[in-house]
Amino acid sequence: MSESSGAPQWLERGGLQQLLDELRAREYDVHGPVLRDGAIAFEPVVDTAELASGVHDVQEAGRYRLEPGDGGRTFAVVHGPAALKPFTFAPREPLLQVQMDGPGSSFECEPVLPDTGRVAVLGARPCDLAALAVQDRVFLGDRFPDPHYAARRENLLTIVVNCTRSVSTCFCTSMGTGPEARSAYDLALTEQDDGFVVRARSDAGREILGALALPEAEEAALDRERIDLEACRDGIDRALDTTDLRELLYENLSHARWDDVGERCLGCGNCTMVCPTCFCHDQRDEPELDGKASLRVRQWDSCFDPDHARIHGFDFRARVRDRYRQWLVHKLASWEDQFGTSGCVGCGRCLTWCPVGIDLTEEVAAIRGGGTA
Amino acid sequence: MSAVAPARPRLAVFKFASCDGCQLQLLNLEEELLALAERFEVAHFLEASSRVLEGPYDVVLVEGSITTAHDAERIRGIREQAGWLVAIGACATAGGIQHLRNTAAVEDWKREVYPHPEWIEVLETSTPISDHVRVDHEIHGCPVDKHEVLRVLTRSLLGALPDPPRGSVCVECKRRGQVCVTVARGIPCMGPVTRAGCGALCPSLGRDCYACFGPSRDADPAALANRFRELGLSPHDIARRFRGITGGDPVFRDAAQALEDSDG
Known part of the structure; x- marks a missing residue:
């Protein structure tokens, strides 16, 4: 809870609607977790009654279920397949509009920048926030900041909900990203039976909190918060041992475990799509039939695609095994060389949403174990 | 395909054993049809016009599978008349459901019948x-996606090779923000081994993919x-999933065979 400015405040359970109204009054398009097709998704919400309720999530490798019972909590579901990624790095978006008089003539290119308006996401998790920080480095941290990402990012307000519940696939404690928010946020909530402890950590967040004119959180609420977060932390038993992880992976590029996982992996790319930090994309040109205009479009791509590493007709990651190794070694090792941080935030989505339940913590443990699977 | 496409290429559409659904996708391009007819000389397209022009043709779309000796002869004649021949749909690319x-x-x-x-x-x-x-070139699907047909034809006008959708159906499903029917509901879905191109149509309607676009590259059935x-x-049930519309594709055919053999 370091760096948060001002004393933590208290929002009554019924006051959540007030927060929504305040955000909407400030022209934020508010997205929150709603029930959708057996999971939760961030979708536009106007009324707190639209938020997912009455259920909690049970997650394990390759399996996600919502089960009855929310314990009276608004944010009882830890997370769904999508993190904040689609809000900043769109699954598919135009980059450039090309115009020309016809084949052979000169052409003009106009950038197409997104105009999303202000977006507030209520109910992001600390791991989602950590992933956003990683993506900020990827898209904005270099000499060539991505203007599309920047435009969306600038308009994004994050209202993170600290985790007082975990699922079996969570390992944020190994990655230092949870269960309480550590990366920059606008507002953070910690849910309790009768309300929320609220903190602001940005000017926008402070302004909103100021407008709500909330009382300071009582000492008892803060004590309870500490206990709840500690209990959540203690309840997370999945672990990824990060000791010298980068070196471990670099030294084991020929480990037999890669063959073993290559046999199980479908190469379908689901892990990369749900990963909140995976940023691979493909660009394609979509010419108009009249030959006078063409749109350059960017869309999510996966390093598991057979064409992803095909250069001049040669595929230097020809086998699924090679692609899994590339993904894992990049995520957990060479990401650090490239961006100065791990690419993994311990959200566990790649385990849950893998149709065959491949568990990266298990794969790393097998490699660390030194055996041959 | 030649590097420089003719100004108004001659387009022909031919049909073999099939349901016509794929060529109908061309007609379903309602808003683009007039422009299409301007950019191409439609020389042979019986579903659209009884006017038939003799070959040769610059671009030929072929729907359907080969099931008779007469058709086997006819496709050779069409090939001789075709500059660039594109097989469209599961029948033309994998033998269709009739491969059963x-x-x-x-x-x-x-x-029996x-x-x-x-x-x-x-x-x-x-x-x-x-x-x-x-x-x-092959455009996959049952039926093919009309937008992909348009993209292929448009690119041909520019002398550009097709740039078909990449990856598995799962990639399209996730791009759409759909919830996985296998992980969240335990429904066996063919998406992970199926070629992208439909935009994850079936999963977006809450049901499993049945692989009508055929196996994705490097699919691991x-x-x-x-x-x-x-x-x-x-x-036995799993083998039936592989013996569907695109079951004639060797990847699915061999997978089904292996399963049936293992079932005794």
Whole structure:
């Protein structure tokens, strides 16, 4: 809870609607977790009654279920397949509009920048926030900041909900990203039976909190918060041992475990799509039939695609095994060389949403174990 | 395809054993039809016009599978008239649902089905166009996606090779923000081994993919079959999933065969 400015405040359970109204009054398009097709998704919400309720999530490798019972909590579901990624790095978006008089003539290119308006996401998790920080480095941290990402990012307000519940696939404690928010946020909530402890950590967040004119959180609420977060932390038993992880992976590029996982992996790319930090994309040109205009479009791509590493007709990651190794070694090792941080935030989505339940913590443990699977 | 496409290429559409659904996708391009007819000279397209112009044709779309000796002869004649030949749809690219007869004796089922089996002159098998002539490009699906047909034709005007959708159906499903039916509901879905191109149509409607676009490149049916077993399907049931519309594709055919063999 370091760096948060001002004393933590208290929002009554019924006051959540007030927060929504305040955000909407400030022209934020508010997205929150709603029930959708057996999971939760961030979708536009106007009324707190639209938020997912009455259920909690049970997650394990390759399996996600919502089960009855929310314990009276608004944010009882830890997370769904999508993190904040689609809000900043769109699954598919135009980059450039090309115009020309016809084949052979000169052409003009106009950038197409997104105009999303202000977006507030209520109910992001600390791991989602950590992933956003990683993506900020990827898209904005270099000499060539991505203007599309920047435009969306600038308009994004994050209202993170600290985790007082975990699922079996969570390992944020190994990655230092949870269960309480550590990366920059606008507002953070910690849910309790009768309300929320609220903190602001940005000017926008402070302004909103100021407008709500909330009382300071009582000492008892803060004590309870500490206990709840500690209990959540203690309840997370999945672990990824990060000791010298980068070196471990670099030294084991020929480990037999890669063959073993290559046999199980479908190469379908689901892990990369749900990963909140995976940023691979493909660009394609979509010419108009009249030959006078063409749109350059960017869309999510996966390093598991057979064409992803095909250069001049040669595929230097020809086998699924090679692609899994590339993904894992990049995520957990060479990401650090490239961006100065791990690419993994311990959200566990790649385990849950893998149709065959491949568990990266298990794969790393097998490699660390030194055996041959 | 030549580097410089003719100003107004001659387009022809031919049909073999099929339902016409794929060529109808061309007609379903309602808003683009007039522009299409401007950019291409529609020289042979019986579904659209009774006006038939002689070949040669610059771009030929072929729908359907080869099931008779007459068709096997006819496709060779079309190939000779075609500059750039594109097979469209599951029948033309994998033999279609009618490939199912490839696993049985043709004389047996003729007697089962027809009152006068002696009138039926067909080959033993239903096979894709590429088994008979050189095919320059394949557009997959049952039916094909009309937008992909338009993209391929548009690019051909620019002398550009097609740039088909990449990856598995799962990638499209996740781009759409859909919830996985296998992970969240335990429904066996063929998406992980199926070629992208439909935009994850079936999963977006809450049901499993049934692989009508055929196997994705490097698809691993055995790994998916193991998962289907865990979800409660018998080897026989799993084999049936692979013996669907694109079951004539060697990747799915061999997977189904292996499962049937393992089932005794």
